[in-house]
Amino acid sequence: xxxxxxxxxxxxxxxxxxxxxxxxxxxxxxxxxxxxxxxxxxxxxxxxxxxxxxxxxxxxxxxxxxxxxxxxxxxxxxxxxxxxxxxxxxxxxxxxxxxxxxxxxxxxxxxxxxxxxxxxxxxxxxxxxxxxxxxxxxxxxxxxxxxxxxxxxxxxxxxxxxxxxxxxxxxxxxxxxxxxxxxxxxxxxxxxxxxxxxxxxxxxxxxxxxxxxxxxxxxxxxxxxxxxxxxxxxxxxxxxxxxxxxxxxxxxxxxxxxxxxxxxxxxxxxxxxxxxxxxxxxxxxxxxxxxxxxxxxxxxxxxxxxxxxxxxxxxxxxxxxxxxxxxxxxxxxxxxxxxxxxxxxxxxxxxxxxxxxxxxxxxxxxxxxxxxxxxxxxxxxxxxxxxxxxxxxxxxxxxxxxxxxxxxxxxxxxxxxxxxxxxxxxxxxxxxxxxxxxxxxxxxxxxxxxxxxxxxxxxxxxxxxxxxxxxxxxxxxxxxxxxxxxxxxxxxxxxxxxxxxxxxxxxxxxxxxxxxxxxxxxxxxxxxxxxxxxxxxxxxxxxxxxxxxxxxxxxxxxxxxxxxxxxxxxxxxxxxxxxxxxxxxxxxxxxxxxxxxxxxxxxxxxxxx
Amino acid sequence: xxxxxxxxxxxxxxxxxxxxxxxxxxxxxxxxxxxxxxxxxxxxxxxxxxxxxxxxxxxxxxxxxxxxxxxxxxxxxxxxxxxxxxxxxxxxxxxxxxxxxxxxxxxxxxxxxx
Numbered sequence: 167x168x169x170x171x172x173x174x175x176x177x178x179x180x181x182x183x184x185x186x187x188x189x190x191x192x193x194x195x196x197x198x199x200x201x202x203x204x205x206x207x208x209x210x211x212x213x214x215x216x217x218x219x220x221x222x223x224x225x226x227x228x229x230x231x232x233x234x235x236x237x238x239x240x241x242x243x244x245x246x247x248x249x250x251x252x253x254x255x256x257x258x259x260x261x262x263x264x265x266x267x268x269x270x271x272x273x274x275x276x277x278x279x280x281x282x283x284x285x286x287x288x289x290x291x292x293x294x295x296x297x298x299x300x301x302x303x304x305x306x307x308x309x310x311x312x313x314x315x316x317x318x319x320x321x322x323x324x325x326x327x328x329x330x331x332x333x334x335x336x337x338x339x340x341x342x343x344x345x346x347x348x349x350x351x352x353x354x355x356x357x358x359x360x361x362x363x364x365x366x367x368x369x370x371x372x373x374x375x376x377x378x379x380x381x382x383x384x385x386x387x388x389x390x391x392x393x394x395x396x397x398x399x400x401x402x403x404x405x406x407x408x409x410x411x412x413x414x415x416x417x418x419x420x421x422x423x424x425x426x427x428x429x430x431x432x433x434x435x436x437x438x439x440x441x442x443x444x445x446x447x448x449x450x451x452x453x454x455x456x457x458x459x460x461x462x463x464x465x466x467x468x469x470x471x472x473x474x475x476x477x478x479x480x481x482x483x484x485x486x487x488x489x490x491x492x493x494x495x496x497x498x499x500x501x502x503x504x505x506x507x508x509x510x511x512x513x514x515x516x517x518x519x520x521x522x523x524x525x526x527x528x529x530x531x532x533x534x535x536x537x538x539x540x541x542x543x544x545x546x547x548x549x550x551x552x553x554x555x556x557x558x559x560x561x562x563x564x565x566x567x568x569x570x571x572x573x574x575x576x577x578x579x580x581x582x583x584x585x586x587x588x589x590x591x592x593x594x595x596x597x598x599x600x601x602x603x604x605x606x607x608x609x610x611x612x613x614x615x616x617x618x619x620x621x622x623x624x625x626x627x628x629x630x631x632x633x634x635x636x637x638x639x640x641x642x643x644x645x646x647x648x649x650x651x652x653x654x655x656x657x658x659x660x661x662x663x664x665x666x667x668x669x670x671x672x673x674x675x676x677x678x679x680x681x682x683x684x685x686x687x688x689x690x691x692x693x694x695x696x697x698x699x700x701x702x703x704x705x706x707x708x709x710x711x712x713x714x715x716x717x718x719x720x721x722x723x724x725x726x727x728x729x730x731x732x733x734x735x736x737x738x739x740x741x742x743x744x745x746x747x748x749x750x751x752x753x754x755x756x757x758x759x760x761x762x763x764x765x766x767x768x769x770x771x772x773x774x775x
Numbered sequence: 776x777x778x779x780x781x782x783x784x785x786x787x788x789x790x791x792x793x794x795x796x797x798x799x800x801x802x803x804x805x806x807x808x809x810x811x812x813x814x815x816x817x818x819x820x821x822x823x824x825x826x827x828x829x830x831x832x833x834x835x836x837x838x839x840x841x842x843x844x845x846x847x848x849x850x851x852x853x854x855x856x857x858x859x860x861x862x863x864x865x866x867x868x869x870x871x872x873x874x875x876x877x878x879x880x881x882x883x884x885x886x887x888x889x
Contacts, residue, residue, distance in 0.1 A: 343850075348818075751795075
């Protein structure tokens with residue numbers, strides 16, 4: 167069964183190599199078929215890994231270099247259900263994208279399929295790896311593929327987004343590598359479990375703190391947490407729609423999963439006593455990200471850029487969940503990542519339908535297009551997607567949300583769900599507003615509060631102008647949406663996920679399992695029932711999102727006094743916030759430096775103070 | 776083991792960062808990024824360095840010869856490869872910027888804001 171473990175990486179990577187080598191001899195559509203087959207196989211294999219790893223981790227040592235006397239020299243994949251589920255999400259989204267790309271692009275070239283498959287392999291390798299340097303290699307592979315994919319349509323506009331993306335993320339990977347170097351210097355090990363075992367004997371000295379700060383900054387840059395988020399909106403706004411699906415649905419969230427993957431096996435032993443202060447830092451960063459992302463989404467009219475800010479806002483929510491540093495928080499956050507990855511995928515693909523039918527992704531220019539053209543499926547995706555982003559119970563991300571609410575209460579952060587619900591309302595509102603304006607023609611034709619009209623050239627260059635065959639275009643988003651809705655109804659999922667997360671966070675047992683092959687004690691999965699509070703917050707955030715959408719559409723109909731007062735209070739901070747998103751790479755890197763320094767300082771204060 | 780290599784790594788990182796933040800030319804920016812990247816090479820190699828030790832090649836040397844750590848050298852090589860790929864991609868993008876917009880000044884690419 168062991169060989170199964172490496173297949174989610176090997177299958178797409180090999181397919182990509184074969185496609186690249188034989189691209190000149192291939193029959194038409196062979197690349198599409200190969201892409202769909204490889205991505206579907208990766209999905210199936212990852213799901214098989216989830217099932218196989220239900221009771222114990224699957225640890226696979228490449229080349230048979232198993233640890234001797236608890237000393238690991240080889241490189242391992244360490245599979246547990248939460249990671250394997252993320253790999254399955256990546257595979258599923260990639261499959262949907264390949265099906266969609268069949269008709270979405272006229273002339274795309276085999277290179278697109280090759281890059282997407284390598285990207286998929288890197289995503290899977292990154293979540294499954296149990297070795298710090300192996301994680302770095304897959305992290306880099308995924309970054310380089312993503313840079314190339316974002317700039318795939320070489321027009322004027324994608325270039326700036328791709329350059330900003332590549333430069334900021336390269337700085338991020340330098341942080342990551344420096345952190346690895348310091349950890350290796352301290353412990354002489356690269357296997358996560360082994361590093362943790364060596365560190366547990368030491369205290370939390372300066373070097374360990376700095377390495378944690380560097381790794382954290384590197385992962386948060388990839389995730390797009392404030393103030394590292396600037397690249398994300400630029401990159402997603404210009405990337406081809408099919409690429410956005412994987413970037414937004416999986417890549418951002420993998421940065422957060424990596425934080426958990428680093429914290430629990432490596433640092434939880436050393437930092438355990440100060441977990442409370444560290445929790446405050448991570449949750450604080452999450453809340454800030456969630457609110458800034460939601461606010462920026464509200465003032466956006468470019469639909470792709472709006473969804474990019476929705477992604478940032480959700481990353482903030484997930485970061486707060488992971489940052490609670492509890493099993494329930496991690497389980498809840500991962501379940502939310504899985505469900506909302508499907509929702510965001512459906513939303514981006516629906517934007518793609520709009521772009522290919524109407525030639526624009528600008529909310530105001532598209533106003534009322536749904537009345538002139540029949541776009542029932544895109545409309546369904548948008549309205550349902552907006553409600554799911556807002557957190558409508560009991561669908562999609564709701565089981566995860568209920569876990570998060572309960573976990574926040576457990577550690578004394580009972581204010582947290584209310585703030586995160588506000589962020590969800592802010593993120594869901596603009597999507598619903600755009601849906602109402604585009605498909606129903608509601609609201610004003612112009613709104614000066616929204617950002618200026620996107621410059622020409624943002625429209626997709628590769629989109630065919632011919633009549634499109636609908637089923638291949640609306641099938642994938644609809645399927646993703648239905649899966650997301652159904653995800654909320656999987657029986658007992660919350661309890662099982664909490665059990666897996668408990669296993670994930672048990673550092674000594676995990677180390678014994680990886681280094682000595684000792685199976686862990688079975689974890690009883692407690693039955694988790696969503697509390698009344700979770701339903702309350704869920705309905706409140708949905709109602710809030712509807713209110714935000716109505717406010718966005720009919721702001722001008724408010725009484726004059728209220729409007730003027732609101733304008734005076736709202737406009738200056740909003741103008742400042744928007745001015746910060748300048749698009750200039752130097753500013754972004756300066757923010758990134760500032761953020762990394764602040765984060766490092768806070769971590770030192772949290773552990774030492 | 777002196778602190779000099781670590782100081783050098785920090786220095787390279789900081790000057791490269793200053794260059795990236797203040798750069799007015801994309802080519803210059805990419806070069807500054809490679810300067811930053813080289814700080815990670817110095818850091819890795821100095822972590823694995825052992826005084827009065829040979830290269831980690833164990834042919835033709837007596838048993839028990841001290842050698843520097845080969846793992847960090849492998850890491851450095853991987854890092855160099857990654858750095859080259861990123862630099863090449865960024866330079867290609869910069870050339871496209873020059874071709875389409877007639878400038879290489881990042882401040883003049885004003886399509887992304889708000």
